[in-house]
Amino acid sequence: MIEEYADRVWRGESDDSIVDVRAWSRAPLTTAFYSHGHIDHVFGLGPFEESGPRATVHAHEAVGDRFRRYVLTNGYNAVINQRQFQADGLRWPTEYRHPDVTYRDALTVRRAGLTFELTHAKGETDDATIGYVPEHRLLLPGDLFIWVTPNCGNPQKVQRYPREWVHALHRMAAMDAEIMLPSHGAPVFGMARGVFARAAAESRKRS
Ligand SMILES: [Zn+2]
Numbered sequence: 001m002i003e004e005y006a007d008r009v010w011r012g013e014s015d016d017s018i019v020d021v022r023a024w025s026r027a028p029l030t031t032a033f034y035s036h037g038h039i040d041h042v043f044g045l046g047p048f049e050e051s052g053p054r055a056t057v058h059a060h061e062a063v064g065d066r067f068r069r070y071v072l073t074n075g076y077n078a079v080i081n082q083r084q085f086q087a088d089g090l091r092w093p094t095e096y097r098h099p100d101v102t103y104r105d106a107l108t109v110r111r112a113g114l115t116f117e118l119t120h121a122k123g124e125t126d127d128a129t130i131g132y133v134p135e136h137r138l139l140l141p142g143d144l145f146i147w148v149t150p151n152c153g154n155p156q157k158v159q160r161y162p163r164e165w166v167h168a169l170h171r172m173a174a175m176d177a178e179i180m181l182p183s184h185g186a187p188v189f190g191m192a193r194g195v196f197a198r199a200a201a202e203s204r205k206r207s
Contacts, residue, residue, distance in 0.1 A: 018047045018048065018051075021048075028052040028053050029045075029048040029049070029052055029053075029055050030053065030055055030056065030111070031055055031056050031058070031109070031111050032045055032055045032056070032057045032058070033057075033058045033059065033109075033116065033118065033129065033131055033140070034057060034058070034059035034060075034063055034099060034129070035128060035129055035131070035140065035141075035142025035143065035183055036060070036063065036124065036125040036127050036128045036129065036142050036143060037059070037062070037063040037066035037067060037125065037127050038124075038125065038143065039070075039092075039093060041142070041143070041183060042063075042096065042097065043093070043097075045057065045097055046097065049097075056100050056101060057097065057098075057099040057100050057101070058099060058100070058101045058102070058103070058107065058109060058116075058118065058129075059099035059101075059102055059127070059129065060102065060103065060104075060118075060120050060127045060128065060129050061102040061103065061104055061127075062126050062127035063098075063099055063102070063127045064098055064099065064102065065127075066125070066127055067096035067098060070092065070093070070096065071094060071096075074092050074094055075092075077092040078090060078091055078092040080156045080157065083156075084154070084156070103118065103120070104120065105119070105120055106118060106119045106120065113135070114133055114135050114136075115133060115134055115135060116131055116132075116133055117131070117132045117133070117134065118130070118131055119132075119171075121144060121164065121167075121168035121171065122161035122164035122165070122168070123143070123144045123160065123161055123162075123164060123165030123168050124142075124143045124144065124146070124151065124160055124161075124165070125143070125160070125161075126161065128142055128143070128144055128168070129142060130142070130144065130168065130171065130172060132175055132177070136178070136179060137176065137177050137178035137179065138177065138178070138179045138180075138181065139172060139175055139177035139179065139180045139181070140180075140181055141172055141180060141182055141183075142182075142183050143182075143183050143184070144165065144168050144169070144172065145169075145172070145180065145182045146182070146183075146184055146185075147182070147184070147185050178190065
């Protein structure tokens, strides 16, 4: 839900998803994890921090480099994304909420009786984090699972990491998750492991 919210904020559309989240819980947002630095994944935080305390944001160390690159290439990013997403009004952001805690290979964070195991992976981006919460056998793949595999980039943008992406799919399949919450699309209950095994097999066939 937060990702959909961020998507619309990015496109300059109004959205009331924060209202839906607040109907479910009034608890302040204290901890956040960026799955990667794409702008539809980092701007959902803003409205929560505007109406509450500053959260502690965790992310892979390359996310900060991405944000600095986005500032340097602001005009170019605005033009190519207007074209790709057919959004004339799209403006590329010039200010970013940088993470507070970064890691290189792996990081374990404990909050509210839960364990968040973060490991770095490359796939859609070079700065991706796979999140796993063992207490719920809950997998948070970010955009390493996007219902199609793989989007390896397009000629106007940096190429992506299809080979490493396959490895990441195998790693996620081996985690034996029961629940998967992808950044886009519906949650998967039950057969998360099978979904990954199929995605990995499919992408190997195509590559
Ligand atoms: Zn995304």
